[in-house]
Amino acid sequence: MGYRLSTDAMNQVLAELGKQYAIYAPKCYPGGNTFSEVDCIRYGEVHTVEEIETERKSDYSFKELLLPFSETLFFFTENTIQEASVIEKDMVIFLRSCDLHAVRRLDEIYLRNGLPDFYYQRLREKVQFVLIGCPAAFDSCFCVDMGTNRSDNYDAAFELRGGQVYMAARHPQWEALLRQYGEPVEGFAPSYVTETPTRVSIPADLSPAVAKSTVWDEYDKRCIGCGRCNYACPTCTCFTMQDIYYTDNAKAGERRRVAASCMVDGFTDVAGGGSYRKKHGERMRFKVLHKVYDFKQRNGYQMCVGCGRCDDVCPEYISFSAILNKLEEAMQEVRGDGQQ
Amino acid sequence: MTVSNEYLSHWAEIREVIPHTAIEYTFRMAYQGAVQPGQFFQVSIPKYGEAPISVSGIGEGTIDLTIRRVGRVTNEVFERYAGERLFLRGPYGIGFDVELYRGREVVIVAGGTGVSPVRPVIEHFYWHPELGRKVSLIAGFKSREDILFAEDFTRWQEQMDVILTVDNNNGDPDLRQGLVTEYIPALAIADPARAAAIVVGPPAMMRFSIQALLRRGIAEENIWVSYERKMCCGIGKCGHCKIDDVYVCLDGPVFNYTRAKDLAD
Ligand code: SF4
Ligand code: SF4
Numbered sequence A: 001m002g003y004r005l006s007t008d009a010m011n012q013v014l015a016e017l018g019k020q021y022a023i024y025a026p027k028c029y030p031g032g033n034t035f036s037e038v039d040c041i042r043y044g045e046v047h048t049v050e051e052i053e054t055e056r057k058s059d060y061s062f063k064e065l066l067l068p069f070s071e072t073l074f075f076f077t078e079n080t081i082q083e084a085s086v087i088e089k090d091m092v093i094f095l096r097s098c099d100l101h102a103v104r105r106l107d108e109i110y111l112r113n114g115l116p117d118f119y120y121q122r123l124r125e126k127v128q129f130v131l132i133g134c135p136a137a138f139d140s141c142f143c144v145d146m147g148t149n150r151s152d153n154y155d156a157a158f159e160l161r162g163g164q165v166y167m168a169a170r171h172p173q174w175e176a177l178l179r180q181y182g183e184p185v186e187g188f189a190p191s192y193v194t195e196t197p198t199r200v201s202i203p204a205d206l207s208p209a210v211a212k213s214t215v216w217d218e219y220d221k222r223c224i225g226c227g228r229c230n231y232a233c234p235t236c237t238c239f240t241m242q243d244i245y246y247t248d249n250a251k252a253g254e255r256r257r258v259a260a261s262c263m264v265d266g267f268t269d270v271a272g273g274g275s276y277r278k279k280h281g282e283r284m285r286f287k288v289l290h291k292v293y294d295f296k297q298r299n300g301y302q303m304c305v306g307c308g309r310c311d312d313v314c315p316e317y318i319s320f321s322a323i324l325n326k327l328e329e330a331m332q333e334v335r336g337d338g339q340q
Numbered sequence B: 001m002t003v004s005n006e007y008l009s010h011w012a013e014i015r016e017v018i019p020h021t022a023i024e025y026t027f028r029m030a031y032q033g034a035v036q037p038g039q040f041f042q043v044s045i046p047k048y049g050e051a052p053i054s055v056s057g058i059g060e061g062t063i064d065l066t067i068r069r070v071g072r073v074t075n076e077v078f079e080r081y082a083g084e085r086l087f088l089r090g091p092y093g094i095g096f097d098v099e100l101y102r103g104r105e106v107v108i109v110a111g112g113t114g115v116s117p118v119r120p121v122i123e124h125f126y127w128h129p130e131l132g133r134k135v136s137l138i139a140g141f142k143s144r145e146d147i148l149f150a151e152d153f154t155r156w157q158e159q160m161d162v163i164l165t166v167d168n169n170n171g172d173p174d175l176r177q178g179l180v181t182e183y184i185p186a187l188a189i190a191d192p193a194r195a196a197a198i199v200v201g202p203p204a205m206m207r208f209s210i211q212a213l214l215r216r217g218i219a220e221e222n223i224w225v226s227y228e229r230k231m232c233c234g235i236g237k238c239g240h241c242k243i244d245d246v247y248v249c250l251d252g253p254v255f256n257y258t259r260a261k262d263l264a265d
């Protein structure tokens, strides 16, 4: 069922929900961007509709709410291990369709690829998702080509139209609240994008043989291996373990996991001194094939959701979508049927 | 649904510390539970953190973990002695299925620390010679100072053909000199079509050894390898061990060569 609410009424809904949930949505942090004075849009707790950034794309995704950039797993002394406690409140997360599709990718790795992850699971089961209707794509988006432009597995859907809030509910809790604060409207469905300015096509016969192509070479120099593309990506899930020892008690400390990037030096270093994919071009090939080939081989669907954040964040203006569009030519090159 | 917390390690008591070289020691740990040769544990090494360590021995109520001191990394563990304890979790991964080698000739080629993961396989055939047909072991180290399990090699000679070689014997006539690959062409293999081979060691050594074994007529599907990769979780989450669509911690570290040969780092 659809509902229309004034922003005031919606703020009352949020206040009501706020008793049980911490509500997270993309927010604008003025001048908060790390490498210039521009605004940074990332996830933060909101209490009113006005705080939710709906006009612009978030630079960083909801990911860090489920997989914090740095997360303490447990505290240890020489003889004991004490599991880190979990945040008390349940969470409501506002997100667009591409990101809701990204949740499925995170679940794939953290709940199904091998044993389930205790820390992810205990946060994940606290979350309700509110889809933000998405009427028009941003420049770097290519969700339609990745098949992630529509979602219907939300708990509620939200869209601002002409200063009014439109909502749809699937979860009974939302239905009850909206019936109380809103007025029913027939036929509301959240908007979704049907075309994007950026298009990609991935060759049907893409294979690991593409590693032999020369397309990767230019990234040996162009890519500086900073890892921003991975940190901004809603589907990148890698982490590194870190043990921190306290200065006042050298035998006690905590084990954390910290977001890791396959583009950054050291990602593959083994204790004996071995290391793989030393060239940045090789790392680019590894990342690209993971996003649009390997994950699908393993799980049956593409990992990349086409959000375009990696393109937006790269300090070297490297475009991931442009690389995808070079894969056809790269396959021709390794098949030996391209014009030389 | 509550899932168990796989990241929490458990204490295991150090029963014995066996030094091999200046930087490599075997820790014999109290352990109850099933372990397969080739599987690994995530071992918490004080002041370093967790590292994946293959079991280098499986005993009655014990497992062996052969740990190498690397820089700042693994120093403190070497100050631990019998009676002290280490945090462990595991075992993880898919190891060697020794049943596959029953009644067959087996060629084992191992380089350096690559001897650790195959040691339980060698021990299996040492104690149960009736289960194999003939085992040939070629093991290579950089120099005399780098040899691991020296006493074991002497003992193994009772039951199998053992070639122990070093890259540089510094003129010591008692030590064979040369790369492991040099000994593959002359190896006595009665029935190459049915023989099985296991190759573990540094990447280049594995590549050349496999080429030499294939030239001897050993079939690709009869060759197994074990890969060493950075591993932070052991359970398919951290991504460090991934090669193509394979997670070494879940799908390996032991792979049949027909799978391993196409993997490109
Ligand atoms: S690879 Fe780029 S476009 Fe694809 S999901 Fe990640 S950040 Fe978005
Ligand atoms: S953000 Fe750009 S420069 Fe940085 S690692 Fe990614 S592709 Fe390379």
Ligand code: FES
Residues within 6 Å of the ligand: B230, B231, B232, B233, B234, B235, B236, B237, B238, B239, B240, B241, B242, B247, B248, B249, B250
């Ligand atoms: S060790 Fe973490 S994914 Fe394999």
